[in-house]
Structure formats: C-alpha cells, structure tokens
Amino acid sequence: MKAFINEYASLSCAGDTEALMEAIYSKKSAISIDTSFMSDTPVGLGKMEYEDFFESLKSVVKRVLENSNLENFHKTLLIVGSSVGGMAESETHYFKDKNYKSIDPSRHAISVISDTLQDAFNFYDTRAISTACTSSANAFLLAKRLIAVGAYENVLVVGADALCYTTVCGFYALSVLSSKACTPFQEGREGMNVAEAIAAVLVQNEQQSDSIELCGVGASSDAYHMTNPDPEAGGAMSSMQNALDDAGLSAKEIDYVNAHGTGTQANDKVEGFGVETLFDNVYVSSTKAITGHTLGAAGALEAIISCEVIKQGLIPPQTNCKDLENSAINIPFESVKKDVNYVLSNSFAFGGNNTSVIFGGLK
C-alpha cells in the first residue's frame, strides 16, 4: 500500500507555508537577533509570533482538517515529533517559583503536544516520538510503514517545538550557536540558529489529484559520538541509501536534497561530503538559513518545503552563502526552474540518529 501526502499546514518564524516559500525563494531569512534568552550574548533565533503556542498548534491542525477530505480525525492516528514538549512552560514555573510545585508533569512531558491535540480532535490513537532533531522525520518513517502494512488509512504527522531556555542555552554551551542568521555550507560559518515551528502533514493511503507520494524512508545510527557526526558520513549516507532503497530509486533520480544543513561546522562538512559521495551533482540546499533549526519540528516542516518544491518545480536557492566550503556539491545560489520528480530530505540528531525521507511528484 502506497502513502500519499494530501494536505499540510505550517507555522514558523517565516509565517505560514505560503509566506515561508516566498521567503525561501526570495532569500529573505526570518531569523532575528535576540538577547531575551541570554542578555549579554546576542544570538540569531527563529521566533514565531503567537500568544499561546498550544492554541497555534490546534489552529495549524484545524487548518489541515478543514482542507482535507476528512470530516474528523476519529479514524486517524496522530504521530507527534517533538524534542522538548512542554519544557518552556516548566521553565516559566521553575524560574519563577524555584521549586516544582506548580509544574504539571503531564504538561512537562513530550506528550503534552499529542494530549493537547487529542483533547481537541479526538484521534483514534496517538503516539509521540522524541529522537531530538529527527523526531518528526521519524514520524514519517512510522507513518509510511503503518500505511504500507494496512494498519491505518490516515496518519497525521505533527512536528512541534517551541523555543525554550534549555535548548538555546544548551546549544550555546556546545559553542554551536550563530550570533547572526546562519550560513549553511558557507566557508567559515559560525553556527546554527535555534528556532520554533509547528508543521502538520496528513498522510493517507488514497491518492488525490494533488498528492505527493511519500516514496521512501530510511534511518540509521552513527554509533560514533553523542553529538559529533561520523566524519566519514557513514550514518548519513546509510540513512540516505536506505531511503533510496525503500523508494526503489537510484541516487541519480533525486532532483533535490533538502539538507539538514544546520550551519554548524561539523554537520555541514559531513553532510556535504555524504551528498558529494552518494549523488552525482544533485542540487542541494538548506532552508534553515530562512527558518533556523526547528529541532523536533524540522522533519515535518522540511517535508512541507519538499512537497512545495515538487509542486512549484523550483529548486530553493541557498540563502546566506557566498563562498562554499565544499565546491564539489551543487549548491544553487538562485532558484532553479525544473521538473522536480523526487526530493530527499535529511534530518540528523544527537546520539547519531539519522533519518532521510523521499517525496515524489505524481504524473
């Protein structure tokens, strides 16, 4: 049984999906320079505009439901991917009270995302994945397999992560934050931008006129280091090859790689090497120069970007890059108009957790 992406909606620092794609193609980064998380240290962050993150979450999912062929989600499985869940709320209580008494454990956990959506939409069942920055990419891995074995007809994948002190200050402790908008694949790049996003994608077993096929999923573990990627890109290449094998495609059939491309020294060097080794001059760029790194939401947000690239037939240019570190990879500096049949999207995470997902247009 094949899996098709039939509806989606998103909210990021670049706005909704339409505004996001406009920002990507016009190379307008939505990263802002922020001093609210670390007063003495300006950092580039991808901040969304909202009064209540969870109301925005429900609103994005409601938009998917309203535009879908479903009347409700009662026969739909919800799979959430998130790296921090309710951490921001817990921090607010803890920093104010200096104790845990006001913290509701159920609102601290990752499952606060799925519980909030379950209360609002009454899904058949829910699952929440937390594999750091591959969380919602891994949600697609499960969604495709569940549909393939005929377990579900409808799966809603939701990636959601809000900014919090733990991630901003934590990445700063690792010395990988950029003080400006990140510059993926640029020589001498400074680092990444922590960001927040909500992305919801409806995966179904029935094809519609504007469906995008969820063609292949692949995953691997580096077994190398908790935070540094395998310098030989073994894990990254393995997850990309596994996705190609799952889709029944060869590397030369991929038109565009939406890179994990965080803008850190280690990631971009290794990922670039992996793409260079596995593919033959495929177009590759990182949209994190526009959105920042939305952590557990990145897989779902960049799935939506990948679907839009196929629908618009327009390869995204690399924003904020003038001098490539690796000139052997094909980074477009301007948008490229072409028929896009297949897009591969990468997500890599702490623990050496790698996931690649392939999306395909239907002719």
Added chain:
Amino acid sequence: MAKKVAINIIAAAKVFAPKKIEDLEDKRIVPKMMLRRRLTRNAKIMLFIADRCGFGGGKIVYGSAFGELQSTVGITDAILNGTQISPTLFQNSVYNSAPSYFSLLNSDKDEIITISSGMKTSLAALKTAALQALTSKERVLCVATECLDIENIEEVNSCSAYLESGAGVILEIAEDEDGAVEIEALREEGVIGSLEALFSLVNMQEKKLCKVFIEL
C-alpha cells in the same frame, strides 16, 4: 480498529527500586571508564535490561515519559543560577540518550526510535516495536525506563513508589496466531503507569504467556 499482530516474546527483563537501583553491573557491561562515566541513569538501566535480554544489536524501540530528568534539572539549575551549562549534561538531556549509548557501546548502526507518550509510553513503544518487527522481519528490542530520582521530586511525584524502573522485551512476529492472548494487566504495584504495558508483558513471560496480540 487498527490491525493486530501476534508477537512472540523471546526474552524479558525488569528492574525497579524505591530510589536508586543498586547494582546495574555497569562496570561489566561498560568496561570503558570514560564512556561509563558519561552514562545517564536511564542509559545504565536500559543497558542492564538489554544485557539481561541478551540483546547484542539490531532495531531498538525505547520509551520514556519523562526522559532525562537529572540532566534537565542540571541545565535549568545552571540557567537559574547563572552558571555554565555542562555540554555533557546538554547532550545527555535528549530523550534518545539511553539507546544512543547502547548504539555507541555495541557499534549498533540500526534504527532507533524513542517514544514518549505519557502514561501510554510503554504500550506505544510496544506497538512501534511490533511494527518494526513486522516490516523488517527481524527481532526488535523494546525497552522503557523512568528515572525520577531527583532532589525534591516529591513536589510533583504522586504516582510512583519507585523512582527508578525499567522493563524490556525482545520480540518477533509470530508465525501464526494460535494460542496468542491479549495483554493482561499484570502491572507491578507502585511502578509508574508509563511502564505498565511492558511490565505486564515481562510478567506474562514469567507465566509462560509468550505469544501476545498487539494492535499496531
């Protein structure tokens, strides 16, 4: 109703203690001191259960409702006190730390999925492990742990008498459904609800009930 599959439980293990589990045999399981010193408590429990199950590598589905609380508390305390955050604490704070340490220790390059579905965590992990076994036709380790042993946990903990606990099984898809039974509620009194399904499965295995239906 979603599709059901019958699984065989190949091996099972559980461990729990009111506060700290005393002997997780980490010196034997992780001979390299540098690596052992970095392990989180969840990782030590997870490695112990994997060892008890005789699991040397392959696909892992790990579950934890609350993840790496000790690391998280260390980070938030550092932020509150204006002190430096330890990079090791931050890298250990992600929910997939425990199975990632297994991967490092055993050079296991296979798929790792980490589930965090609140009080349904171990059931959701079992469903995911059954799916992984069904699609790969391989044996899968499904393990879930909770480590709530942080200072002042009593301010928020009203559901668990055991601050450290974990359970795991190695499962495979059964060739047929003959004799398969539904999961019985054989919970361990006082163990946190997020681990209930896996503890029940371990207890079923002890009663020789080793073929079980799982709804995907």
